[in-house]
Amino acid sequence: MSDDRKNRPVPTGRLERLFGLGAMAGSIGARMAFSSARQLLSGKPPRLGELVLAPANALRVAEQLSHLRGAAMKLGQLLSMDAGQILPDEWSTILSRLQANASPMPTRQLEQQLSLQWGPSWRDRFDHFAMTPIAAASIGQVHRARTRAGRDLAIKVQYPGIAASIDSDLDNIVSLLRLSRLVPAAVSLDAVVKEARRQLQQEANYIYEADQIRWYAKLVADDPTVLLPEVYGDLTGQSVLAMSFIESEPIDWLIARPQAERNRIAERLIRLTLQEVFVFGVIQSDPNFANFRYQPISGRLVLLDFGATRSIPAELTGKLRELLRAALTGDTARQRSAMLDIGYFEPQQYRLAELAVDLLAMGMDNVMASPLFDFVTADLPRRARDRALASGFSADLWSIPPIDTLFVHRKIGGMYLLASRLGAKIDMRALLDEFAAPQASLVVR
Structure with missing residues (x-):
């Protein structure tokens, strides 16, 4: 190209x-x-x-x-x-x-964005500002820079018009979904679209993201296995986010490293997701692989991009823990009750309830089968898809659960796929047992 x-x-x-x-x-x-x-x-x-x-x-x-x-x-x-x-x-x-390779904006658009944020003399702030981005994603692109004071920065610059295009993009995507009949006409997407719009508007607000980075950094401040960038508020605004630059490499480069190292990082990613749901009460809900990097020199996991961070209601956390406990004991009646309580289906949706319990049992059978869960050979996403397809696409098999659960599933699903990409083998039973146990109170923000 x-x-x-x-x-x-x-x-x-x-x-x-x-x-x-x-x-x-x-x-x-x-x-x-x-x-x-x-x-x-x-x-x-x-x-x-x-x-x-x-x-x-x-x-x-x-x-x-x-x-x-x-x-x-x-x-x-x-x-x-x-x-x-x-x-x-x-x-x-x-x-x-x-994942981190959108078409970068032309230099003219980049300079306009920086001038809007910092004024026409913005170059005076820097010894060096690389006009070629080191990453270009969906909302903005990232540039390497060094200030006059010697700060080594990664600066995220939002694409022009992205915040204003959110509504039209969502409307266009929903229209295509309807025209393609991928979603039954009887299923309302209003609540999902409303929440997606709110989420994307937050992601397009870099002041909001800066606050989320600071808060999440406090949650993991004593954890030597993870590393977050530092935010520089004097250079951060609505459409520009200035952070410390962290030397690291893409997370999926780990596939070339020894099995034990891949297992350790995948286990940390999954543990972190469980901590978010069951301990922190806040989740970074965008599992795009580019948001996770690895620092070989320290062996630490580097976390980036917190625009999609959202709080999880304590009530939902309790219900999800009850479902986890029911799954670990294999009590299908208790599982069905927990799923109904969460809102995965209505009482009259018997086939959907049966399918949901069946899919959960399929996953737990694999977790219990051996000490180490092999994310590659388990092939759960494909098997779950085949099981769902075999059940058909009738209206009684369609249900949109509470919005917060969709974002939790999004993160869990993304971490499963990343662990699969890394070819990880983890003692998932021990991890799930740990977080099914009674926990201390959720961290209150």
């Missing part, structure tokens, strides 16, 4: 962004039609699944979402974490570029 193509301006208007999504869908449709015709001419019946999931379509999706950034790219990042568990390996490989 040429530099001109990589550095296209961020589209800011609703129609422009809708056209981008529509062009992506149209391109995929055209490829499908061409491939279908070619298969027919060769005497083979077209197979819709193979046509939709063709690697060429993954490449088109990655390119367009990388250009759009914002909420649209967030969707692609969620798909990219699949790690071949559900989507074909080619899709996971191609979409993985979305």
